[in-house]
Amino acid sequence: MNFRNFQVPYQIDDRYKTKVAYFSMEFAVHQPLKIYSGGLGFLSGSHLRSAYELRQNLIGIGILWKYGYYDQTRNQDQTLQVTWMEKAYSFLEDTGIKFQILIHDAPVWVKAYYLAPETFNSAPLFLLSTDLPENDYVSQTITHRLYDANVATKIAQFILLGVGGAKLVDELGFSPDRYHLNEAHGVSAAFYLLNKFKSVDMVKQHLVFTTHTPEEAGNEKHDIYLCHKMSYFCGLSIDEIRKLTGIQDDQFNHSLAALRLAHQANGVSQLHGHVSREMWGKYEGLAPIASITNAQNWRYWSDKQLYRFMEAQDEAGFDDRKKHLKKRAFEIVADQTGKLFDPGVLTIVWSRRFAGYKRADFLTQDKARFEKLLSNTRYPVQIIWAGKPYPADYPAISQFNSLVHLSKNYKNVAVLVGYELGLSKRLKQSADIWLNNPRVPREASGTSGMTAAMNGAVNFSTDDGWIPEFIDHGHNGFVVPKADYMNMSVQQQDEYDLNKIYDILENEILPLYYDRYETWRQIIQNGMRDVRFQFDSNRMAHEYYEILYK
The missing domain is CATH 3.40.50.2000 (Glycogen Phosphorylase B;)
Incomplete structure (x- = not known):
């Protein structure tokens, strides 16, 4: 199969012609593919299944976690033991696509794998991996563990999903009408798109965002200088980022940036939409937050x-x-x-x-x-x-x-x-x-x-x-x-x-x-x-x- 001018490989329903690239840190599509931790993955997995059932023009972009989230086993006294087992998936297809992105000012090789729709009845899903012999050991570990506890690794994972995912979409020649960020993990895609479109308005036109967190403290924040040092902002200076996102303090709030750079956002229940509008109400220049209640397939x-x-x-x-x-x-x-x-x-x-x-x-x-x-x-x-x-x-x-x-x-x-x-x-x-x-x-x-x-x-x-x-x-x-x-x-x-x-x-x-x-x-x-x-x-x-x- 040629992945270079990729099109969704089934007849699209006319109601759903808009091309969408859907970015999520985790997808719970089916038990054998262990690249999820909880609710966020269950939601995106069901979303892909329904996109397939409705014949929507949508592709998923995620990460191929070598050890998954973790394997939950027991110690001798029955208590919880965290174990890390390497996973292998013969049902994933190697797309042959390999490219580099900058992380920490150094090139990191990224490879893309493909989950075909007929495997588990889901929309096409592309998964990124840095676990390649071309990379040094530290770069290989970026895709080892979902939600790695190390801050620098986690930021690298966010860059991989956002920048790597947006670059993959270009490599595929898919050119989506909408880049949909399911949670703010992939917001670095916006900075990649800014370099591509050379226009903030064009970025906003293409970007939509789903927030899942009903309290401000729960939204991920990281040191803006660390993010900058790690190439999170795709070459933009800290002053440019402050101007662009309106974030003046030293903690970069990924959700706030997503709300400022998207043209439309949503909460995941009626109540959550209301709570989100209230919670973010004190900030200016945010995308309107609608409510689309989560559901399961x-x-x-x-x-x-x-x-x-x-x-x-x-x-x-x-x-x-x-x-x-x-x-x-x-x-x-x-x-x-x-x-x-x-x-x-x-x-x-x-x-x-x-x-x-x-x-x-x-x-x-x-x-x-x-x-x-x-x-x-x-x-x-x-x-x-x-x-x-x-x-x-x-x-x-x-x-x-x-x-x-x-x-x-x-x-x-x-x-x-x-x-x-x-x-x-x-x-x-x-x-x-x-x-x-x-x-x-x-x-x-x-x-x-x-x-x-x-x-x-x-x-x-x-x-x-x-x-x-x-x-x-x-x-x-x-x-x-x-x-x-x-x-x-x-x-x-x-x-x-x-x-x-x-x-x-x-x-x-x-x-x-x-x-x-x-x-x-x-x-x-x-x-x-x-x-x-x-x-x-x-x-x-x-x-x-x-x-x-x-």
Whole structure:
């Protein structure tokens, strides 16, 4: 295949003719391609699948991580061990394209690999690697680990995605109408484009930006002098960069630069769009921030059998299928932990990235109520935790490990490792309750509950991210009613949320599941119906063309 005058290799739907290059640090397209860490990758993976289903004129640009994010294994005492295993992918095609970019004022060789659409049913995806014999060892390590903890390596990764990605697009001869930055990691592409177009207006015309971070502190900032020294700004002086981005202090804020250099931006839920407009409101000259709520690919994630039984109104078949899904997932629990879970027992699952604001161990913070919940013989429960902490986030790792130690005291509590696409799907199938309890309003979108609903799990969440657009309490899920969080301390907020979660669990969810299963089944099915179209990524990919790429 000739990659020099690249065109998307299938018939494009006329509604989606605009050419788009979509830049993301991670893509979770399918389990065998381990180049993702969490929600951002799950989103971009679903986006590529929907772009393929809708026949959109879009290509993905990412990085081929030699060791992925990391492999989550266990120490002898079952606690978390971070291991780095080299990955090999025979299904990726060598494009034969090799070029150089400047990093730290020195040329670094970059090679491009290709994931063809028919491999996993996704839009064409190009992945960059510096792990080449032509490079010195330090340059080779740029594409070793996703989100490397070393600051200079991380900046080099940002340059590779932005500058390297934009240069690759030129090498392909693709000439996109829009360069879409999924998060600000690739904003160095703007400086490459400025050298190319010689016009700030032309850069803005081509650039669009999706922000995923609902608080200013969470947006990546790096020393502007270090960025400059590392060739981040493609030869522009610091004074020129200050003039161009309006950033006057010594910390270069990648998101702020992206918002100033794009002509249109979006948040990833209605609430997040609102929070973002408020958060960035004090700055001038920013792109307008619309809302395009995240979604997940229904065709990839949903259990089709469950949907068939539901549509046929075959209730016995539906219940049997859900029980089968639980039983199959519980084999993984047994294999990893030696615990035999019962498919007839209400199962609560908390599974996602471990981060402080997501409050993984929230249920355990009221010891008396936790104990009572786990020892209730009339309404028994089982709880599963899983998720990957960032490998250098020691508080999150210690939270994970303390849950492992806690689980050793209970037959009905399990903590699993290896939380990637495959396990994620199985755990969603195993869940009766998909528990999500971030501190409001810190979750931009939090899409895991969408795919849980597609597999017959009922969402139970604090009212954050996409949840206000979805949950109708007691009809298709359960939600903690919002309090006046702005006037509460963190401790008061945690106390309020935890009490409400236990009240709803004890007084509504457990009695419904055990005493009124017909109603429970109805709630599952309402959730499955409501998530089907509104939160399928085909709707989202269509909205990106309507709102962001226009």
